[in-house]
Amino acid sequence: MYMVESKGGAIVCMLLALFFLGTWPALMTLLERRGRLPQHTYLDYTITNLLAAVIIALTFGEIGSERPNFSNQISQLQENWPSVLFAMAGGVVLSLGNLLTQYAWAFVGLSVTEVITASITVVIGTTLNYFLDDKINRADILFPGVGCFFIAVCLGSAVHSSNAADNKAKLNKLEKAGDFSTSKEAIPNRDPENENVAVEKTKAGTADFLIELENKRAIKVFGKSTFIGLAIAFFAGVCFSLFSPAFNLATNDQWHTLKKGVPKLTVYTAFFYFSISCFVIALVLNIGFLYYPVLNLPRSSFKAYLRDWNGRGWAFAAGLLCGFGNGLQFMGGEAAGYAAADAVQALPLVSTFWGILLFGEYRRSSRRTYILLVSMLFMFIVAVAVLMASAGHRNE
Secondary structure, three states, X not given: OOOOOOHHHHHHHHHHHHHHHHHHHHHHHHHHHXXXXXXXXXXXXXXXXXXXXXXHHXXXXXXOOXXXXXXXXXXXXXXXXXXXXXXXXXXXXXXXXXXXXXXXXXXXXXXXXXXXXXHHHHHXXXXXXXXXXXXXXXXXXXXXXXXXXXXXXXXXXXXXXXXXXXXXXXXXXXXXXXXXXXXXXXXXXXXXXXXXXXXXXXXXXXXXXXXXXXXXXXXXXXXXXXXXXXXXXHHHHHHHXXXXXXXXHHHXXXXXXXXXXXXXXXXXXXXXXXXXXXXXXXXXXXXXXXXXXXXXXXXXXXXXXXXXXXXXXXXXHHHHHHHHHHHHHHHHHHHHOHHXXXXXXXXXXXXXXXXXXXHOOOOOOOHHHHHHHHHHHHHHHHHHHHHHHOOOOOOO
């Protein structure tokens, strides 16, 4: 099988993973803001997410012969099942985290959700990985990077608070002018995210734009406390902070759960089991949410899901991006340490770019919001550079 062994190769994997993992949430958010039920989107996403793991296992996992390849290890389940359970546990918490963020994006926006979840992931997960990896990363570089992530999450919360106040002021101004309505009939046929629209397209960041978005989106957020979104994002971050340490235990057996002479799981075999559990949890929960929806979403059915082809291609693309992004993160982590690989949690840099470009986030906001936003992004740039600089080399 093919293994990434050099520090340079590991950094390339991390950078590619950073782009992929920062882009797929934007596609999921795009579909929700166009009115597609998140249960439908997530079911599509989880199919191709598993497909990505299968592709990686059958290609990189079968190249070469220095270590047991994917097909050999699949047949040894009775021997390496403790590591398989760790991998599957990682998949469970990742699936739960991804499911939670799908709802958090609607309440607090793509950028802030990614900031909160990524920073919690780094503060908890990176610390755990540092000790699991036998301290192969330089602590004097690694932990200042973790500190930068912590500062970034504080700035992210401040950005959200400031932007929410800006939006409230815009809506209050429109309401005082006697032109405030959230009924579907009140707004002409205008799509704030589709370029092929009719003439009367509103400008991003205006009160009219916010009302149009509310009318069109699947999850309604007007009148609901943003604390709901922040709480969901927090719990998602806790889930995310555990999946990488669980995967680390699956591939390196630091707790010596395998019998003597049994080979450790390769990163590709572990990723396959990891993705299987992701798929099963997502399938069970989202089919349940079709019939028993949360957050006042309309009820659906499996038959309605199968007929819903609106945006299905984008949902499939999101699953592939997330699957390959996670695979590349693990490949880089196996070579240079999973603590350093958590540099990919700077994905809010990419998500914020898409949020501004596609969704008009922070348009026509206050000067204070812009200053906080730039400060947040700067801290993430510093954090990702520092964490990558802490990369070590795993000794087998």
